Amino acid sequence: MTITGIVFNIQRFSIHDGPGIRTTVFLKGCPLQCFWCHNPEGLKLKPEVQFFPQRCILCGECVAICQQDAHSIAVAEPGTAPLHTYDRERCIRCGECIEACCAEAVQFAGKETTVEAVVAEALRDRAFYETSNGGVTLSGGEPMLQPDFTRAILQACKAEGVHTAIETSAHCSWELLQKVLPVTDLIMMDIKHLDSEKHRWATGVPNHRILENAQKLAQTGMPIIFRIPVIPTVNDTPEEVSAIAAFVAACRANNPRVSLELLPFHRLAGDKYASLGFDYRANDLKTPPKEQMAAFLAVAKQHLAEVISR
Numbered sequence: 001m002t003i004t005g006i007v008f009n010i011q012r013f014s015i016h017d018g019p020g021i022r023t024t025v026f027l028k029g030c031p032l033q034c035f036w037c038h039n040p041e042g043l044k045l046k047p048e049v050q051f052f053p054q055r056c057i058l059c060g061e062c063v064a065i066c067q068q069d070a071h072s073i074a075v076a077e078p079g080t081a082p083l084h085t086y087d088r089e090r091c092i093r094c095g096e097c098i099e100a101c102c103a104e105a106v107q108f109a110g111k112e113t114t115v116e117a118v119v120a121e122a123l124r125d126r127a128f129y130e131t132s133n134g135g136v137t138l139s140g141g142e143p144m145l146q147p148d149f150t151r152a153i154l155q156a157c158k159a160e161g162v163h164t165a166i167e168t169s170a171h172c173s174w175e176l177l178q179k180v181l182p183v184t185d186l187i188m189m190d191i192k193h194l195d196s197e198k199h200r201w202a203t204g205v206p207n208h209r210i211l212e213n214a215q216k217l218a219q220t221g222m223p224i225i226f227r228i229p230v231i232p233t234v235n236d237t238p239e240e241v242s243a244i245a246a247f248v249a250a251c252r253a254n255n256p257r258v259s260l261e262l263l264p265f266h267r268l269a270g271d272k273y274a275s276l277g278f279d280y281r282a283n284d285l286k287t288p289p290k291e292q293m294a295a296f297l298a299v300a301k302q303h304l305a306e307v308i309s310r
């Protein structure tokens with residue numbers, strides 16, 4: 001039986017998604033809705049149309065081809081430049097305009113693909129994995145939202161002798177996680193807040209499942225990199241960082257292969273939010289200064305030595 005899934009990006013030569021040089025496969029759909037997410041095109045499970053007006057050369061091909069009249073180019077006022085409008089409500093995602101647009105101003109975020117196609121793409125860089133101790137990472141979105149697809153890709157990579165990692169929120173059942181563990185070499189997961197109500201405010205979901213799964217994962221003895229994405233207004237106080245580091249230190253007490261990374265917020269995704277018709281609620285947030293990240297690193301190191309800040 002062919003197993004298929006929805007993927008929105010396959011990033012080759014990735015160096016921040018696990019050890020060595022990696023191919024990162026981004027799966028679509030996420031049960032969390034973190035308002036600062038760098039990959040908003042991964043939030044919804046279904047493929048979506050993205051429109052990037054800044055790339056548009058106003059050739060009019062999409063206007064001519066769209067049977068739904070979802071694209072229009074008009075001059076709002078005499079003497080002003082023509083304006084291209086895309087009406088998401090009219091669009092039935094047929095893809096005709098995407099084929100027609102030579103400027104890549106209209107694109108699909110996400111497409112259905114097979115395990116074989118993903119693995120074939122990933123194996124193109126096998127030589128780089130071997131020389132750098134790299135491999136394949138499944139990210140998203142949330143890989144565990146497409147568990148059969150995720151497991152099958154990881155299994156096929158393992159069968160080829162390729163190191164495997166997943167980046168997961170772990171906001172899923174323990175039974176699902178258990179199914180992927182035998183074919184996973186490394187887990188990377190965020191701990192965004194220890195207070196469940198604040199976690200819900202920031203991500204849309206409470207944290208109890210995530211914390212329980214983190215503890216269970218630690219008890220397996222497998223390598224785990226816990227991450228704190230340091231987000232202004234969410235968790236950028238010494239107390240909040242300290243509480244998470246203490247939690248990770250307790251996990252490490254059961255598993256010496258547990259480590260922690262601090263990742264500063266970066267405002268990267270504004271164009272992508274606009275292209276999907278989403279609000280970017282993190283637009284006013286600033287990257288935490290280096291001095292602040294250094295202070296958080298010192299706070300975290302009071303709980304465990306195995307912590308780095310990027």
Ligand code: SF4
Binds near residue numbers: 055062071100101
């Ligand atoms: S086809 Fe592309 S470049 Fe041409 S008008 Fe449409 S979006 Fe703009």
Ligand code: SF4
Binds near residue numbers: 065098
């Ligand atoms: S995807 Fe199809 S319906 Fe949607 S805007 Fe393009 S041509 Fe029109």
